[in-house]
Amino acid sequence: MRKQLMKGNDALMKSAILSGCRAFYGYPITPASEIVETAALYMPRIGGVFLQAESEVAAINMLYGAAAAGVRCMTASSGPGMSLMQEGMSYLAGAELPCVIADITRSGPGLGNIAAEQSDYNQVVKGGGHGNYRTIVLAPHSVQEMVDLTALAFELADRYRNPVVLLADGFIGQMMEPVEFPSEATEPYLPRWAVAGTAAARGNLINSLHLDCDEMEGHSRALEAKYRIADQREARAEEWRTDDAEIVLVGYGIVGRILKAVTAEARAEGIPVGVLRPITLYPFPSSKIRNLVNHARVFAAVEMSNGQMVDDVRLALNGARPVEFLGRGGGNVPSHEEVMRLVRELASNFLAPRARETEHVAHV
Amino acid sequence: MSNEVLADYDIAQCKADAFYDQYDRKGELQHQTHYCPGCGHGNISKMLASAIDDLGIQDRTILINPVGCSVFGYYYFDVGNVQAAHGRAPAVATAVKRSRPHSIVVSYQGDGDLSAIGSAEILHAANRGENITAIFVNNATYSMTGGQAGPTTLIGQRSTTTPNGRSAANEGYPLRVSELLSTLAAPVYIERVGLGNNKQIAQAARAIRRAVENQVRGLGFSLIEILSPCPTIWKMTPVEAQHWVRDVMERTYPLGVFCDRTKEVEPRNVDLPKPALSEIPALLEIADTVQLAGEIPGVPSVVDLHIRVAGFGGQGVLLLGEVLAEAGLNAGLEVSWLPSYGPEMRSGTSNCHVRLSHSPIDSPMVSSPNVLIAMNEPSLRKFSATVRPGGWILYNGDAVPQECLQNDIHSLALPFTHLADELGDSRITNMLMLGALLEITGVLPQAHVDSALSSLVKSARFLSLDRSALQQGRSLYRERQKAMLLAE
Amino acid sequence: MADAENRDRGQLRLSEDECKGCGLCVEACAFKVISLSEGLNHYGYRTAMYAGAGCSGCGICFLACPEPGAITVLRLRGTAAAHGRGRVISIPGAA
Numbered sequence: 001m002r003k004q005l006m007k008g009n010d011a012l013m014k015s016a017i018l019s020g021c022r023a024f025y026g027y028p029i030t031p032a033s034e035i036v037e038t039a040a041l042y043m044p045r046i047g048g049v050f051l052q053a054e055s056e057v058a059a060i061n062m063l064y065g066a067a068a069a070g071v072r073c074m075t076a077s078s079g080p081g082m083s084l085m086q087e088g089m090s091y092l093a094g095a096e097l098p099c100v101i102a103d104i105t106r107s108g109p110g111l112g113n114i115a116a117e118q119s120d121y122n123q124v125v126k127g128g129g130h131g132n133y134r135t136i137v138l139a140p141h142s143v144q145e146m147v148d149l150t151a152l153a154f155e156l157a158d159r160y161r162n163p164v165v166l167l168a169d170g171f172i173g174q175m176m177e178p179v180e181f182p183s184e185a186t187e188p189y190l191p192r193w194a195v196a197g198t199a200a201a202r203g204n205l206i207n208s209l210h211l212d213c214d215e216m217e218g219h220s221r222a223l224e225a226k227y228r229i230a231d232q233r234e235a236r237a238e239e240w241r242t243d244d245a246e247i248v249l250v251g252y253g254i255v256g257r258i259l260k261a262v263t264a265e266a267r268a269e270g271i272p273v274g275v276l277r278p279i280t281l282y283p284f285p286s287s288k289i290r291n292l293v294n295h296a297r298v299f300a301a302v303e304m305s306n307g308q309m310v311d312d313v314r315l316a317l318n319g320a321r322p323v324e325f326l327g328r329g330g331g332n333v334p335s336h337e338e339v340m341r342l343v344r345e346l347a348s349n350f351l352a353p354r355a356r357e358t359e360h361v362a363h364v
Numbered sequence: 365m366s367n368e369v370l371a372d373y374d375i376a377q378c379k380a381d382a383f384y385d386q387y388d389r390k391g392e393l394q395h396q397t398h399y400c401p402g403c404g405h406g407n408i409s410k411m412l413a414s415a416i417d418d419l420g421i422q423d424r425t426i427l428i429n430p431v432g433c434s435v436f437g438y439y440y441f442d443v444g445n446v447q448a449a450h451g452r453a454p455a456v457a458t459a460v461k462r463s464r465p466h467s468i469v470v471s472y473q474g475d476g477d478l479s480a481i482g483s484a485e486i487l488h489a490a491n492r493g494e495n496i497t498a499i500f501v502n503n504a505t506y507s508m509t510g511g512q513a514g515p516t517t518l519i520g521q522r523s524t525t526t527p528n529g530r531s532a533a534n535e536g537y538p539l540r541v542s543e544l545l546s547t548l549a550a551p552v553y554i555e556r557v558g559l560g561n562n563k564q565i566a567q568a569a570r571a572i573r574r575a576v577e578n579q580v581r582g583l584g585f586s587l588i589e590i591l592s593p594c595p596t597i598w599k600m601t602p603v604e605a606q607h608w609v610r611d612v613m614e615r616t617y618p619l620g621v622f623c624d625r626t627k628e629v630e631p632r633n634v635d636l637p638k639p640a641l642s643e644i645p646a647l648l649e650i651a652d653t654v655q656l657a658g659e660i661p662g663v664p665s666v667v668d669l670h671i672r673v674a675g676f677g678g679q680g681v682l683l684l685g686e687v688l689a690e691a692g693l694n695a696g697l698e699v700s701w702l703p704s705y706g707p708e709m710r711s712g713t714s715n716c717h718v719r720l721s722h723s724p725i726d727s728p729m730v731s732s733p734n735v736l737i738a739m740n741e742p743s744l745r746k747f748s749a750t751v752r753p754g755g756w757i758l759y760n761g762d763a764v765p766q767e768c769l770q771n772d773i774h775s776l777a778l779p780f781t782h783l784a785d786e787l788g789d790s791r792i793t794n795m796l797m798l799g800a801l802l803e804i805t806g807v808l809p810q811a812h813v814d815s816a817l818s819s820l821v822k823s824a825r826f827l828s829l830d831r832s833a834l835q836q837g838r839s840l841y842r843e844r845q846k847a848m849l850l851a852e
Numbered sequence: 853m854a855d856a857e858n859r860d861r862g863q864l865r866l867s868e869d870e871c872k873g874c875g876l877c878v879e880a881c882a883f884k885v886i887s888l889s890e891g892l893n894h895y896g897y898r899t900a901m902y903a904g905a906g907c908s909g910c911g912i913c914f915l916a917c918p919e920p921g922a923i924t925v926l927r928l929r930g931t932a933a934a935h936g937r938g939r940v941i942s943i944p945g946a947a
Contacts, residue, residue: 001429003687003695004651005701014648025459047638049462053455054488061452061485065459067444069426073459091449169560175728176686176701178693185644195444198469199423205389205438207447212391254729261727267774335731372929373863377914379921391893395869399918401897402874406918411922440920562880562912569915595874602874 003178008168009034009076011179012102013042015072015150021100022048023073025062027055027081030114031170032104035076056081058330060088060101067097068206070194072154076102078170079112079120083128089163090129093223094208098157100150101135102166104173107330115331115332116170118253121308124165125281132220134227136164136234137281139252143177149279151182158191160230165279169304170334171254211302230283238277241267245274247346248292250313251276251302255334259302262339271347281309286316293320298350300324300342302334322350378412379570382422383440390439399438402602404559404592404609405433408501408572409440412470415573416443419580425468426460428453431481432474432662433508434501451482454489457496465634466579468579472499475516476506479539486545490585493550495632497575497771498587500541504613511597515539518616520715523597538616542589546622553578553586554623559593559813559828564619578803591617610718667722667807669695670730674704674715675739675760680794684737686714687798690816691719691808702727715743720807735805737797739780744768756804758797776800778840783832792833810834862909863926864902870922873897877923880916883908 006014013024013035024039026032036052043050049066053059058076066073077085082103092099103124107117122128125137136156139150146168153164190196195204210216240260242248247266249259258279266273276292278285289299299321301310310325317323326342328334379385384797387394399406425443429435431450438445444467448456457471469487471708472782478486486498505523506512513523513530520529542556543612553575557568575586591613594607600608600683622693671688675681682703689701697720704715717730734755738744744759748768751757757764759777768774778800784793802808813834821827864886866877873929877900878886893914900922909927917923935944 001695005699006689014650017644017648018650023459023463042648045639046644047636049459051458051462054484058452058455058485058488061455062459064448064452065428065446065456066463068456069460069463071463073463087449088452090832095447171702171728174703177725177728178687178699181645181648181650182651183645187639187641195423195426195446196463197426197444197460197469201444202423202442205447207438207445209435209447257727258729264726333729336727336729337731372859374929375924376862376927377911377923377925379924383920396872396922398917401872401918402876403918407915408919410915410918410920437871474871562882562916565880565915566912602876603879606876606879 003180005176006143006179007034007174007176008140008143009104009173010038011143012146012150012166012168012173012326013038013077015147015181016100016154017042017046018182018185019154020072020188021074021154022046022188023066023071024048024050024075025053025059025066025073026075027059027077029056029078029081030117031106031173032081034080034173035104037104039076056084057087060085060092063099063101063243064088064092064095064097067092067099068095068195070190070196072158072188074100074102076104078104078106079108082120082123086123086129089127089135090131090133091149091208092163093127093133093135094131095206096161096223097163097206098154098161098260099163100153100157100166101163102168105167105169113331114170116254116304116333117329117331118169118255118304119306119329121303121305121310124167125284125309125312134162134282135224136160136162136230136283137167138164139167139279139281140172141253141256141277142172143175143179145279146172147181156230156234157239160226162226167253169253192309223341227283232360234280235283235285235288236279237288238275238279239288240275240277242274242276242292242296244272244295245292246272246295246297246342246351248274248276248289248296249302249339249343250276250278250289250299250309252281252309255302255304256315258334258336258339261336262343265336265340266343269344271343271351273343278309281312283363284312284316286312289313289316290320293317296321298322298324298346300326300346302326302339302342304328304333378418380410382413382416382425382442382660384442385604390436395702397440399433400594400596400696402593402595402605403433404503404590405501407559408499408566408590408592409437410444411569411572412472412499413441414569415576416571419577421468421576421580422468425470426464428457428460429470430477430554432477432506434474434477437472438804451477451480452484452485453477453546454485454494454496454498456528456644458489458492458494461496469496470499470576471496473501474507475500475502475504476512476514479515479541486541486587490545490551490587491548493552493584495579495582495584497579498585499572499575499586500589500590502541502589502617503592503597504538505594505597507597516541518613538729540617540790542587542622542723545587550585551587551623552584552625552629554589556589556591556617556619558609558614558619560606560614564610567619573778578626582634583626583629584632589617591619633733664807665722665838666722669718669720669735669805669807670718670733670752671718671737672715672730672733673718673737673739673751674713674743674747675713677714679714679739680737680791681714682716684794684798685718686820687813687816688718688720688808690820691813693813694815695808697721698723698725700725702728714743715747737801739793739797748843758800758804760793760797776804776841776844778844783836783840787829787833787836789829792829795833796828796837796840799834800841801837802834803838803841859928860905860907860909862907863927864907864913865924865926866900866902867922868893868899870919871897871899872919873899874918875900876916876918877913880912882910882912886913
């Protein structure tokens with residue numbers, strides 16, 4: 001199949017439909033509105049449901065209803081809308097319902113602005129609603145990954161019966177790149193637990209209420225056990241020239257792209273830099289980060305926030321290596337030049353001069 | 365009384381089939397409900413269960429159980445059950461019904477749930493005319509949580525949060541949901557009934573049945589509000605509570621049918637056509653042509669363009685970038701296009717980042733371009749200093765001011781907009797500049813640009829204007845080169 | 853009991869186990885054939901009791917009763933149609 005030039009947001013929605021998504025309930029918000037608009041255009045064509053809800057609160061609860069009825073469903077939102085959806089996400093996780101939520105991030109707190117920031121990390125990755133739950137979080141860094149990770153998101157949502165968030169910044173949503181889609185659409189199916197209004201499904205119950213203390217604790221432990229399995233099996237990261245990296249830059253989404261470009265320039269200067277780009281933010285690829293400590297002397301988290309993911313990098317390393325941080329916000333992106341300056345600074349502070357020279361010679 | 369005598373009797377009224385024989389989901393006392401003695405919830409549940417039995421819809425019924433005393437419906441109803449968040453039952457019901465149009469969806473809500481926290485959800489579900497049945501149990505208080513005031517609490521009524529009685533000055537007036545929703549165009553049936561005496565009780569049963577039947581017939585949104593006794597919170601005996609419904613509540617909440625369009629509306633067709641799976645990629649406009657293979661004719665062996673296009677909104681900045689990216693893709697290059705996005709979007713300026721390369725593109729952000737297309741002076745001033753040594757500035761103006769032109773930067777400054785005007789439309793300025801860029805860089809064969817243009821520009825007039833602008837742009841650059849050679 | 857012609861149109865079966873003694877059936881019954889027991893049941897409720905005769909089979913006690921299965925109303929065969937969907941029960945022992 002030929003590659004097509006497409007916006008990330010459009011590609012995400014088309015991939016969702018190819019993955020069997022048959023319902024979209026949403027509320028427009030910049031910069032996620034294109035996803036809502038694309039769903040409005042295509043869902044009726046393919047016999048699916050599109051409904052613009054009265055609020056994000058209603059939209060997420062509609063998702064709860066559609067998921068309860070056994071339909072692959074999704075919504076899309078951004079910062080302030082995600083805050084409103086936290087109630088529903090807690091219920092979805094508590095009732096073990098699968099769904100996909102695309103968060104095309106913007107700046108906050110409050111109304112903030114509509115420019116890309118990565119400051120939804122904590123509310124999405126740490127499970128911003130009430131109770132003992134997690135959401136699986138995937139972070140695409142290209143339009144192709146908007147396609148691929150959307151397909152994966154629906155799979156993981158069903159496999160773990162849990163909400164999955166696609167956490168993408170506005171850049172990935174707005175930009176156009178060539179993409180390739182799977183050649184065949186996935187056939188929707190009816191899960192056996194769904195409340196589908198049929199004789200076979202009559203006894204089914206979707207519920208997050210457990211009055212009895214022991215029953216509630218048991219439910220919460222069962223959820224925890226499920227998250228541990230996800231932790232073991234689903235953590236994903238892209239490693240870019242980390243084999244011999246003494247400085248490891250960690251960043252996701254659009255930042256991951258910038259870090260790769262910086263790596264090329266830094267390597268040309270003889271600085272052994274590599275990039276670890278988390279693809280799953282929950283489960284966080286902690287063991288992949290820990291695996292790098294043999295040769296990595298210092299880690300640096302680069303984010304479009306005041307430092308949110310950096311906490312997970314620190315937890316992963318647990319003091320084994322220093323973790324530096326570079327963050328920009330408000331719609332500003334850590335520039336190639338800024339990151340390059342950081343890399344040079346880290347090289348002079350943490351790397352032995354001889355090692356650098358050797359590397360330099362090797363590259364000449 | 366002997367068995368013989370009883371054998372002559374048929375059952376007239378008994379526990380409905382829609383109830384479980386025994387309530388296994390309830391922790392203890394699995395043979396009786398959790399409702400307090402004399403609570404109206406039990407009566408209403410029985411009426412609903414009888415309607416389900418009578419209409420033969422037990423297998424199809426899905427009950428939405430939101431927070432409040434309503435939440436334990438799933439203990440009792442042997443139907444599909446979905447427990448829901450406080451107030452959100454109409455939103456949940458909306459999606460369940462739209463997901464399974466043949467199911468019969470009942471949103472069973474109390475007054476705190478429906479008229480306070482869920483006021484938006486019920487209003488909009490009603491306004492959309494969702495084909496669901498809403499059962500609205502109004503007992504003028506939050507009962508399960510211990511008797512706090514709600515929007516339905518009567519003026520003067522004491523509650524734990526209106527210890528001196530509800531006052532209109534502080535809490536406003538009791539919310540008349542049935543009257544409110546009846547002002548909407550979509551609902552087909554709204555009635556308020558009571559459980560205040562035998563006559564009211566019989567009418568309540570009829571109304572509930574009718575509201576469910578409306579849905580079975582596919583007519584649309586029905587809501588039955590039931591004034592329901594809560595002896596425990598009201599601190600009355602069940603009989604006193606029944607009298608209070610009739611003698612006190614009813615004065616604030618008059619009974620009656622507020623809306624009935626059941627004779628006017630047409631049943632909905634829920635079986636809409638669904639395309640075959642194989643048709644979906646085409647319906648999504650996903651291309652299925654085969655990728656060009658092999659050598660790319662006419663493309664230089666090394667391409668690494670970092671292009672920034674900037675101007676004011678309406679100059680076609682984004683389209684210029686899109687044509688470049690699309691043509692690059694057609695030519696077999698790796699490409700990316702990133703629009704200016706964020707704070708700048710609303711300030712009247714517009715810019716985009718385009719990359720064309722032989723190797724995979726690391727960052728799509730062009731912070732130091734090797735080509736800057738500045739379509740106005742502010743854009744030139746904003747980005748000129750970022751251009752890499754050896755790069756190009758194409759400027760829509762008579763000359764690049766000296767302070768914007770560092771050493772090692774090439775430039776082509778022409779009044780492109782005036783030239784575009786001469787060609788017939790100032791809106792083709794962008795294509796003139798693109799033509800010049802193509803001539804300068806020589807990276808993209810014209811055929812690929814043409815096919816990109818025709819896929820992106822739908823108007824025949826503009827397509828032809830754009831094509832000639834591209835050619836004109838190329839020759840503008842060639843002419844300038846000639847002029848410079850002659851000058852030398 | 854008298855012969856067929858004098859039989860009551862209705863009969864009641866009240867479940868002592870399900871009844872919570874709210875008394876709404878007592879209030880609802882026009883023929884005053886239901887009363888609350890003197891003694892308490894297992895849960896401490898004074899439960900509804902049928903007088904044993906005089907039921908018209910009108911069924912209003914069933915609707916007035918909040919418990920799904922506390923009251924069963926029987927109606928003499930051949931009288932007005934009811935909500936029992938034509939099921940016939942044979943109940944051992946007397947009500």
